[in-house]
Amino acid sequence: MNIGEVSAASGLPPKTIRYYEDIDLVRPARGTNGYRDFSDRDAHKLAFLGRARSLGFSIEDCRTLLSLYEDRSRASADVKDVAEHHLERIARKIEELEAMRVTLSTLVTQCHGDDRPDCPILDDLAGSEQT
Amino acid sequence: MNIGEVSAASGLPPKTIRYYEDIDLVRPARGTNGYRDFSDRDAHKLAFLGRARSLGFSIEDCRTLLSLYEDRSRASADVKDVAEHHLERIARKIEELEAMRVTLSTLVTQCHGDDRPDCPILDDLAGSEQT
């Protein structure tokens, strides 16, 4: 299975797959022509990575999850731990973004948005003083 | 006003301020000793940038906003436009993160999180097949 096929199968771009090899997330074999030769196991790993990345796990988290996945004597508590930490990061990020959204949407509704220079958005950004 | 003072005043780290000079967001004067010498106007600009960044505007958006801010004949519609686009990006990002959160929190609650290897989180990441 060469890179194009495994790319189609996993949904990951070839570039990304090469990058994942670069950082040792996968270690495909090589054919005599120098082409990467992915086993089903490799393909499966890449699908795993794609799914984990789509849930927002960092590459380092993915590395951990992958090694837990391949460790038959893992404790599910370790997996849960990684996931819970990630969940917290997501929650914090959502809160941050929500705060931005609230502020910004208020400002946007206050701005009449015509050809006059007067603008509450800029006023807010500029703080109390004027220039 | 040298960089330390303007840093304290704006809340931006000196490194960031130097970076902003590097990319031409501010152009502080220089003293005879080579030190940057920030005017009140510079300090004000930096505070503006800090506020805009804290609302999640990209550097390029900040550049645009700053130039609108300094353009007395601007149309508030242009400012509103930038803000609305940014608001949309934020909304999309929140939706993405919410989707992750929903999936992840479901998985996390399903995982017993003990010393047994059995784990719904890994099962999900692995997809339908097993290895």
Next chain:
DNA sequence: CTTGACCTTCCAGCAACTGGAAGGCGCATA
């Protein structure tokens, strides 16, 4: 035998900083 779609490597760049090294400047204190 050539064309075109693959594949390879390597280098550069994105965003927005941040850390660290190596060295200059300014002021207080011994």
Next chain:
DNA sequence: TATGCGCCTTCCAGTTGCTGGAAGGTCAAG
């Protein structure tokens, strides 16, 4: 006057997770 400390300077490298592009090798079809 020396020296020590904290500030300032520049420059280079690293972060995260890819992505684009150049230059070239390989393979199957016509």
